[in-house]
Amino acid sequence: MLRATELAHLLMRQAVKPGDRVVDATVGNGHDTLLLAELVGPQGRVFGFDIQYAAIASTAERVKGLAQVTLVHAGHETLEENLALHGDQKLAAVMFNLGYLPGASKDIITREQTTLAALEQALARLAIHGLVTLVLYPGHPGGDEEAAAVRTCAQTLSGDFAVNRHARINSSEPAPELLTIERLRA
Numbered sequence: 001m002l003r004a005t006e007l008a009h010l011l012m013r014q015a016v017k018p019g020d021r022v023v024d025a026t027v028g029n030g031h032d033t034l035l036l037a038e039l040v041g042p043q044g045r046v047f048g049f050d051i052q053y054a055a056i057a058s059t060a061e062r063v064k065g066l067a068q069v070t071l072v073h074a075g076h077e078t079l080e081e082n083l084a085l086h087g088d089q090k091l092a093a094v095m096f097n098l099g100y101l102p103g104a105s106k107d108i109i110t111r112e113q114t115t116l117a118a119l120e121q122a123l124a125r126l127a128i129h130g131l132v133t134l135v136l137y138p139g140h141p142g143g144d145e146e147a148a149a150v151r152t153c154a155q156t157l158s159g160d161f162a163v164n165r166h167a168r169i170n171s172s173e174p175a176p177e178l179l180t181i182e183r184l185r186a
């Protein structure tokens with residue numbers, strides 16, 4: 001069975017083209033950043049955000065030599081103010097992988113309020129046919145409320161967006177799930 005993170009990678013391979021501008025909203029250990037950097041190539045740009053210095057350092061090591069990556073040691077809720085420094089170009093894709101940094105403190109997690117603020121900013125910057133992926137983790141303390149808030153936000157988006165939820169519905173445990181949002185029109 002494909003994991004939510006693997007499915008997000010497959011969809012990104014379809015959505016992102018060389019030269020695109022994209023965001024990894026939660027770089028963590030840099031797996032998503034590396035994929036995005038490879039997809040956009042040297043002519044593109046990946047902006048990666050994380051609040052933990054350990055995550056920024058680990059990602060910097062993983063993408064060493066890939067000059068198309070700009071890492072920002074700040075919360076993704078500062079997405080717009082940071083991207084505005086680089087012009088008003090639209091985004092082809094934004095990846096969110098919520099929760100905590102694997103191997104680090106489980107007390108430092110993404111939070112509903114800042115996740116929703118970042119999502120709103122990401123959607124405002126999203127190009128037509130641009131894609132946002134959100135991997136949600138309802139299984140850890142705080143994760144369930146955050147996942148519910150993200151689902152509610154996605155459900156209330158206008159018809160300018162197509163929202164899809166990929167979740168395991170026959171699991172007794174709260175399983176990670178993937179939510180995707182595509183912009184259909186301006």
Ligand SMILES: C[S@@+](CC[C@H](N)C(=O)[O-])C[C@H]1O[C@@H](n2cnc3c(N)ncnc32)[C@H](O)[C@@H]1O
Pocket residue numbers: 025026027028029030031032033049050051052055074075076077097098099100101102108109110111114115
């Ligand atoms: C599940 S991990 C990301 C995994 C990562 N995408 C990878 O491929 O390894 C979640 C990350 O979100 C970060 N985080 C928490 N709050 C954040 C915020 N407000 N803005 C940006 N990153 C945040 C955590 O520090 C953690 O590194």
